Amino acid sequence: MNARLEIRVKERTTELEQKNEEVQQLNGRLLQLQDEERRRLARELHDSTGQMLAALNINLTLMKDLTAAADARMTKIVQDSAALTEELTRQIRTMSYLLHPPLLDEAGLESALQWYVEGFSQRSNIAVDVHASDDLGRLRSDVEIALFRIVQESLTNVHRHSGSRNASVHIARDAERIVLEVRDKGKAAQAGKKTFRPGVGILGMRERVRQLGGKLEIHSDEAGTMIRALVPVAEDQQAGIAS
Numbered sequence: 001m002n003a004r005l006e007i008r009v010k011e012r013t014t015e016l017e018q019k020n021e022e023v024q025q026l027n028g029r030l031l032q033l034q035d036e037e038r039r040r041l042a043r044e045l046h047d048s049t050g051q052m053l054a055a056l057n058i059n060l061t062l063m064k065d066l067t068a069a070a071d072a073r074m075t076k077i078v079q080d081s082a083a084l085t086e087e088l089t090r091q092i093r094t095m096s097y098l099l100h101p102p103l104l105d106e107a108g109l110e111s112a113l114q115w116y117v118e119g120f121s122q123r124s125n126i127a128v129d130v131h132a133s134d135d136l137g138r139l140r141s142d143v144e145i146a147l148f149r150i151v152q153e154s155l156t157n158v159h160r161h162s163g164s165r166n167a168s169v170h171i172a173r174d175a176e177r178i179v180l181e182v183r184d185k186g187k188a189a190q191a192g193k194k195t196f197r198p199g200v201g202i203l204g205m206r207e208r209v210r211q212l213g214g215k216l217e218i219h220s221d222e223a224g225t226m227i228r229a230l231v232p233v234a235e236d237q238q239a240g241i242a243s
């Protein structure tokens, strides 16, 4: 009876391990699809919506000249419409760039992060210091996207939860791995709560890092919070050398 029970337990364990493996594969695929979808949306917004807004802006400029001599109310409406179009163009551009920063493909992680952090600081009023080691270079594109998304989520968390007025982002690499750290000096993640509960943000970061064979560490106490992502980079994982 005991032996049969043992066999049954072993079978169930194997089944669960298989299911776990399947869920992890699905998670990885979903994150990849999310990145592809964001890239597609970003391009669509920029190329299609952005172009149409540019055309609209030209029309409005022409109308402004035509109506200047005519009705004052009409002139005002056209002027307001032109201002709205300009604002909309700016918003669409920011949205497109946040969905997938063109700098990430063109110039690499460090430039994309500098650009992102500048906008983040303006929007949030949180001063952020970015420091990347000189030898960072270009990394495989999935590694660059993952690290960019981790900084994006971590800084969003600093803004939403920490109350800190400043934060820092550090990226360093050695022969085997990339170490990314995002720190703030705000209140602890578990402050006022019995236990710390990760949400979609932290679970997503953890999954991204796991998919790359690395790990995510979170340290949080009254001195502040630090998110550290450790991602292995074998020589053949560098951009250009990867197959």
Ligand SMILES: Nc1ncnc2c1ncn2[C@@H]1O[C@H](COP(=O)(O)OP(=O)(O)OP(=O)(O)O)[C@@H](O)[C@H]1O
Pocket: 157, 158, 160, 161, 162, 184, 186, 187, 188, 189, 190, 197, 198, 199, 200, 201, 202, 203, 225
């Ligand atoms: N920098 C931080 N400072 C203080 N608390 C934090 C910080 N980062 C995360 N937390 C805490 O950890 C929790 C989980 O973070 P997580 O990003 O997973 O979820 P969330 O930000 O609440 O929601 P979302 O799923 O939209 O990201 C937060 O609700 C918050 O309590």
Ligand SMILES: [Mg+2]
Pocket: 153, 156, 157, 199, 200, 201, 202
């Ligand atoms: Mg979050």
